[in-house]
Amino acid sequence: AAAAHRSSQKMAAVAQEPDDLYTLRNRFWLGDYQMAIAEGNNLSRSVKDEQLKVEKDEFVYRSYIGLGQYGIVLNEVKEDAPVRLQAVKLLAEYFEAKDKNSEDVADIVKRVDEMAAKYGSSKTESTAQLVCAFVYDREDRNEEAFKAIHLQTNLEQMVLWAQLCLKIWRTDLAAEHYAKLQKIDEDAPLTQLVGAWVNLAHGGDKVKEAAFAYEELIDKFDASISLLNGVACCHMHLGEFDEAEKYLLQAISKGPNPETLVNLLAVSIHLNKDQEVQDRYISQLKTQYPSHPSVVKMIRCEDAFDRVADQMKRSAELKEPMPEPPPTTSTQPASSAKFQADTNEDDDDDDDDDM
Helix, strand or coil: CHHHHHHHHHHHHHHHCCCCCHHHHHHHHCCCHHHHHHHHHHCCCCCCCHHHHHHHHHHHHHHHHHCCCHHHHHHHCCCCCCHHHHHHHHHHHHHHHHHCCCCHHHHHHHHHHHHHHHHCCCCCCHHHHHHHHHHHHHCCCHHHHHHHCCCCCCHHHHHHHHHHHHHCCCHHHHHHHHHHHHHHHCCCHHHHHHHHHHHHHHCCCHHHHHHHHHHHHHHHHCCCHHHHHHHHHHHHHCCCHHHHHHHHHHHHHCCCCHHHHHHHHHHHHHCCCCHHHHHHHHHHHHHHCCCCHHHHHHHHHHHHHHHHHHHHHHHHHHCCCCCCCCCCCCCCCHHHHHHHHHHHHHHHHHHHHHC
């Protein structure tokens, strides 16, 4: 407990210090990847500290990953790069393989396991721990994801911890982490973002507070695709689907994004849009984002439905009533004809006896 308190005090001190990467980090965390890249490029000459230079490169490369431009990261990060950049490169390899449904995913996950074993207890390689948690989260290995960031050495790890708690419906634990973040830096965009997530998960009147938090972040940092989706989700929870659609259409105009398409599909269903509109969103998701969790679940449900429908069809066919036997004709089987002839002979004998 004492160690955790000292860690919180240290993070609070760092959060209050002026930092050349403040805008870059927040652009990235709020999902404004293109602006984060632009900010990083502007800082290329002004940042003199070597450690800050590496961190700048990390957030720029992670922004490229956020845009799905994995090739830039794979080509530019060399084998002798610092550990945190090697970890980001491994993350790019994972997402590229995942998007292509490549067989390489299993091998990449094994390398992530090795990285987790090597740096899991490190107090300096927080990015490697984050990357492991990201991959484990995507692979639905929740226990390993929590373990990867159990040290919670920085704000981002604490935020991811809260996000993982919400994923397993432990809103209470996420709320506890939100309270810790408030003590460290109440005004930090990351803290406000977690507060919006927790309030949205609580539901009820808290949803309006979540919407206000998203709107406030948009006013401060512009409307990113991520923030627009957040506001839209709030309106969806409030049953305001027309309003939600406005934000989602604004988000899709900024660039392709799977979460935007998933939310547009949900809104179109609630607004009773034409089936053609719904099918178009489904087609885009399956074509452009085949490995997205929502698409994987959708396909899994479709396959399960098809299997059950096929089983019910075959079961119904087996239970159909047997057809009526055809009337006896002269083409009856020989054994039946013989039986009938024998029967006729017996009848004739009976007639003779009566006489």
